[in-house]
């Protein structure tokens with residue numbers, strides 16, 4: 307019988323992990339996370355060693371670690387091992403469903419290489435390469451070596467790689483062997499009826515068939531459900547959070563794994579006692595800040611930052627020209643005529659936004675710099691601290707627009723756009739506390755002379 311104990315929420319899952327017996331804690335740990343703070347601990351679980359765990363990730367889309375702009379962000383490749391290692395290697399299967407990066411630019415390729423190395427360091431058993439991944443790997447000359455680093459499958463044809471479309475791993479358990487097959491199928495290049503040929507026949511051992519679709523349609527799900535070959539169907543992500551798309555208890559489990567590595571999906575497989583099909587259960591695990599980052603992966607991210615620095619990406623940013631021949635003139639240029647506003651601004655956090663990036667070694671990363679300086683995407687905008695130091699930080703011209711005409715006319719020409727709004731940078735992801743606290747944020751940046759309160763008017 308399970309005894310449910312409501313715990314007092316003072317221990318973080320990691321502390322529980324440290325205090326308790328390791329094996330049991332592994333289970334508690336995941337349980338705690340799965341129920342996301344509901345804080346109900348199953349105190350005496352009969353630790354079922356007869357379980358195979360499949361960890362599913364995918365759609366990293368270049369999110370190596372969260373930017374750190376605001377607290378509570380989920381994700382980070384470096385935190386994944388803390389989840390994976392809660393299950394011994396011989397009873398788990400770690401699978402990535404593909405889409406390592408978002409585009410095919412220079413920074414994307416640097417990231418692809420890093421994700422590739424990270425998966426290898428983490429002991430991924432299998433990676434599905436989507437069309438975009440194959441092309442990136444080809445670009446980097448990695449395609450030939452991929453098969454020797456980890457097992458890889460793809461449905462993208464034609465490719466020189468000869469990568470297979472399926473992979474099987476067998477798990478000897480107390481109650482018999484379970485064979486888990488993961489396959490990928492492209493519904494647009496082959497008729498769905500061929501899905502029967504994708505999986506090996508279910509002979510003797512208990513089998514679990516997992517199918518990855520890089521493209522999906524409602525009709526497709528129905529025809530796959532009908533033929534009873536697939537036990538778990540992985541559809542393309544439509545949101546950042548993972549989703550269980552099938553009704554609870556129904557087979558196949560239809561899921562999507564979410565985006566940006568914010569969650570790891572956990573699929574538990576229990577062998578059937580009565581020769582039926584193995585039981586599957588699905589739970590998404592949020593990759594939270596409390597998970598201890600893996601040191602090797604932290605170092606790998608540092609390597610990434612050095613590669614980004616070395617690539618001089620800021621100089622290569624495509625730039626638009628400003629309307630009406632306007633130019634950015636820099637924060638210092640406003641000082642002479644707006645000393646009061648300048649002094650106020652200088653004491654506020656916008657004035658050290660670039661320094662903040664330096665403190666985390668990302669001051670040459672365009673993906674960060676864009677919100678921490680003036681006009682990165684425009685001609686006459688920020689290029690580097692040496693060349694354009696007057697345009698670093700969240701300077702005046704971000705909100706008031708480029709200053710050239712205004713300055714030349716001694717303030718007669720009103721400041722004009724492009725002007726950014728608070729929410730252009732204070733997005734839900736980069737400023738989790740902003741929404742709902744707009745007034746509070748606004749008060750903190752007051753640098754203009756406020757109208758006198760009525761009582762003060764003489």
Ligand code: HEC
Pocket residue numbers: 655656658659660662663676677678679700704705726727728729730731732746747748749750751
């Ligand atoms: C170009 C992007 C950008 C825009 C536009 C922007 N901010 Fe910011 N804001 C930042 C960055 C970056 C920081 C972090 C600075 C640091 O700490 O280094 C920040 C920090 C702040 C902080 C300090 C938060 C804290 O808790 O210390 C406040 C308050 C703030 N912004 C308010 C505003 C308001 C109000 C607006 C609109 C009028 C605005 N910001 C527009 C980028 C922006």
Ligand code: HEC
Pocket residue numbers: 372373374375376662663666668671673674675676677678730731732733736737738739740
């Ligand atoms: C979309 C705009 C945007 C981008 C892109 C961006 N930042 Fe920020 N950053 C902000 C804002 C806004 C804040 C202030 C958030 C707040 O206080 O609510 C901030 C704050 C920060 C802080 C200060 C957090 C603190 O504790 O005070 C750090 C560090 C930071 N960003 C690093 C980065 C890094 C590294 C990257 C790139 C990986 C990045 N930022 C990309 C907008 C951005």
Ligand code: HEC
Pocket residue numbers: 637640641644647648651652656700701702703704705706751753754755
């Ligand atoms: C994060 C955005 C932001 C930044 C950065 C910023 N301002 Fe402002 N500024 C505002 C807002 C918002 C107001 C008040 C409302 C308004 O007038 O639009 C304002 C008001 C002013 C005013 C008064 C305008 C009036 O109509 O009386 C002046 C002058 C001014 N700012 C100058 C500066 C100078 C100089 C800097 C740089 C040292 C600066 N601002 C930086 C957003 C910003």
Ligand code: HEC
Pocket residue numbers: 635636637639640641642643644702703706708709710712713716717718719720721
């Ligand atoms: C040569 C002096 C001078 C310089 C340099 C100057 N201003 Fe002004 N600014 C003025 C005068 C004069 C006004 C008229 C309104 C007032 O303050 O009475 C004004 C008004 C403003 C206003 C409110 C009206 C409007 O045009 O939107 C803002 C905002 C502003 N300045 C921002 C800036 C910023 C940002 C810079 C730097 C890029 C800057 N100013 C540089 C003299 C100057």
